[in-house]
Amino acid sequence: MKIAVIGLGAMGTPMAENLLKSGDHSLRIFDLDREKVKSLEEKGAEGFATAAEAAETADIILTSLPNDAILKSVLSGENGVIQTCSAGSVIVDLSSVSPATAIEMAGEAKAKEVGYLDSPVSGGVAGAVAGTLTIMAGGEETDFSKALPVLEIIGKKINRIGGVGSGDAVKIVNNLLLGCHMAALSEALKLGESCGLTKEKMFEIIRESSGASYVLNAKMEKFIIPAAFDGGFAVDLQKKDLNLALDTAKQAGMSLEITEKARDLFADASEAGLGAKDMSVVTTLKK
Numbered sequence: 001m002k003i004a005v006i007g008l009g010a011m012g013t014p015m016a017e018n019l020l021k022s023g024d025h026s027l028r029i030f031d032l033d034r035e036k037v038k039s040l041e042e043k044g045a046e047g048f049a050t051a052a053e054a055a056e057t058a059d060i061i062l063t064s065l066p067n068d069a070i071l072k073s074v075l076s077g078e079n080g081v082i083q084t085c086s087a088g089s090v091i092v093d094l095s096s097v098s099p100a101t102a103i104e105m106a107g108e109a110k111a112k113e114v115g116y117l118d119s120p121v122s123g124g125v126a127g128a129v130a131g132t133l134t135i136m137a138g139g140e141e142t143d144f145s146k147a148l149p150v151l152e153i154i155g156k157k158i159n160r161i162g163g164v165g166s167g168d169a170v171k172i173v174n175n176l177l178l179g180c181h182m183a184a185l186s187e188a189l190k191l192g193e194s195c196g197l198t199k200e201k202m203f204e205i206i207r208e209s210s211g212a213s214y215v216l217n218a219k220m221e222k223f224i225i226p227a228a229f230d231g232g233f234a235v236d237l238q239k240k241d242l243n244l245a246l247d248t249a250k251q252a253g254m255s256l257e258i259t260e261k262a263r264d265l266f267a268d269a270s271e272a273g274l275g276a277k278d279m280s281v282v283t284t285l286k287k
Helices: 011-022 034-041 051-055 068-074 099-111 124-130 139-156 166-194 199-206 214-224 233-249 257-274 278-286
Strands: 002-006 025-032 060-064 090-095 113-117 133-138 157-164
Touching: 002 011, 002 051, 002 139, 011 025, 011 034, 011 124, 011 139, 025 034, 060 068, 060 139, 068 099, 090 099, 090 139, 099 113, 099 166, 099 233, 113 139, 113 166, 113 233, 124 133, 133 139, 133 166, 139 214, 157 166, 166 199, 166 214, 166 233, 166 257, 199 214, 214 278, 233 257, 233 278, 257 278
Parallel strands: 002 025, 002 060, 060 090, 090 113, 133 157
Antiparallel strands: 113 133
């Protein structure tokens, strides 16, 4: 099977490497960063000058891109992937974008007899490296079945949620909770410290109590207590995901007050020059 990977960022590169290691498929790749392309070419991938060329004869096209606008620019339009790839192929978007964008891109793909799955992932860079990502797919069962052997190389927990847009929808809900939990932890730690408690003592007690959470366990020892915020899940990515939730809610005629407050906290961190740091750096903000 021919696979194209478009987008060789922190997630796309290790996913591409795992596809190469499997030895079962030929790999076609594209990224604007030619050094990343060259590195994978040395491992056996075939690099191309454009995303459309990489996708042209691929059976499965994986995209891992930063946001809705970039995804649309790569897939849509006269020189986009959708116009170039073969009928019967399947585009699997691993990015985190809005359900509306997924539905729009899937409609364009269907008109060209190309399948489409919105399949955001969870598990971070470590999961991408280990090939243990959780993958939340939305789309037709036939397209999911075609893509499943490829998804099983890069992920461990793979679920078809429902129709196109449902994968991105559940990812938005998940990351809404992640961001709000982080904002709540930041506020809780500040209250505790104002009462004379240490971060270490709060972690020791709360992790065995009803206030425990994924954020507490994942962030306290690794990032917050040592005040070491490099790596991890970036502030700017969390801000983007909360904005996706707010935009999706607006389209549905809803308001998300807690989410908006959490988004503002991450926006403050970004404006303070902390956008590339782990999301837990919000615990260092004064307000």
